[in-house]
Amino acid sequence: MRSLLSVLCIIVFLPTLANAHVEFEPPWASDEGTTLQEWTFDDDDNPAPPENIRNEYGEAAALITVGDLGEGWLHSLPGLGTQTGLWDLGSGGTIVLEIDNRDEPLPYKEIWLQVTYYMDISQPPIVDVPGATFLGGETVIVEESGIGGWYLDLSKWRMEPNPSHETIILTADPSWGAVIDQIVVNTICIPEPVSLGLLAFGSLLFLRKRR
Numbered sequence: 778m779r780s781l782l783s784v785l786c787i788i789v790f791l792p793t794l795a796n797a798h799v800e801f802e803p804p805w806a807s808d809e810g811t812t813l814q815e816w817t818f819d820d821d822d823n824p825a826p827p828e829n830i831r832n833e834y835g836e837a838a839a840l841i842t843v844g845d846l847g848e849g850w851l852h853s854l855p856g857l858g859t860q861t862g863l864w865d866l867g868s869g870g871t872i873v874l875e876i877d878n879r880d881e882p883l884p885y886k887e888i889w890l891q892v893t894y895y896m897d898i899s900q901p902p903i904v905d906v907p908g909a910t911f912l913g914g915e916t917v918i919v920e921e922s923g924i925g926g927w928y929l930d931l932s933k934w935r936m937e938p939n940p941s942h943e944t945i946i947l948t949a950d951p952s953w954g955a956v957i958d959q960i961v962v963n964t965i966c967i968p969e970p971v972s973l974g975l976l977a978f979g980s981l982l983f984l985r986k987r988r
Contacts, residue, residue, distance in 0.1 A: 801931050803889050803963050810879055810966040817959050818862040821850035834941075835877020839960070844870035844949055857895060858922030860958045866902070866949035872957060873946050879966040880941035887912075888934040890945060891961040897925025900950035902957065907944055909934040927958060939966045 805811060814837045815829035824838040843849045847867020854863060864872065878886065888909065894901055914932035936943065945962065949955035 800961055805965050806963060812964045814876060814962045818864055834879050837876040840873045842871045844868045856923055858920045858927055860927050864957045867954045869951045870949045876943050878941055883939035883966045883968050885935055885937040886939040886964055886966045889963040890932045891929055893919055893929045893959040895956040896928050898953050899956050900953045901930060902947040902949055902955040904932055905946040906934045909936045
């Protein structure tokens with residue numbers, strides 16, 4: 778009986794040991810004009826295509842440059858949690874994301890950027906989205922481990938007008954470096970209010986005809 782209970786306890790607690798990634802999903806994630814790019818860095822490809830992508834407008838890639846004292850791609854960091862598929866960027870290393878998007882002159886685009894990283898002495902990466910305005914964000918802890926932990930930063934951005942391509946730059950701290958586990962980018966291109974009104978009007982006419 779004690780052996781059976783031990784097995785059941787292991788099964789119950791398996792989810793807490795698994796390599797689970799926290800993600801925020803925008804309320805518009807599946808709407809028209811949206812894209813999704815998710816990098817989990819399962820191997821050392823460089824440039825790295827996203828492991829998960831939903832983008833009818835083109836492609837996406839991450840170009841990684843490793844700085845001083847960086848170890849590059851690692852499967853994991855022993856003793857520092859369960860996260861796997863990591864880039865140790867070293868001091869001043871970068872990850873540059875290039876993402877194709879909707880090629881129409883729309884008023885603006887919103888971007889949700891999620892970055893999971895390890896923080897002890899190493900620091901969160903510095904984020905730059907050229908041409909975008911920072912709207913806000915939040916930070917959550919993914920996993921406590923060692924003398925630090927894995928954290929996820931969500932930052933929200935707006936670009937006006939909507940460009941057909943965006944570049945996102947993550948730069949490691951120049952002194953203490955950065956270790957990146959996962960990157961998720963959601964985007965939505967917002968049409969003109971008139972277009973939205975016509976779409977709603979068309980839907981209303983369609984419903985009336987069905988009646």
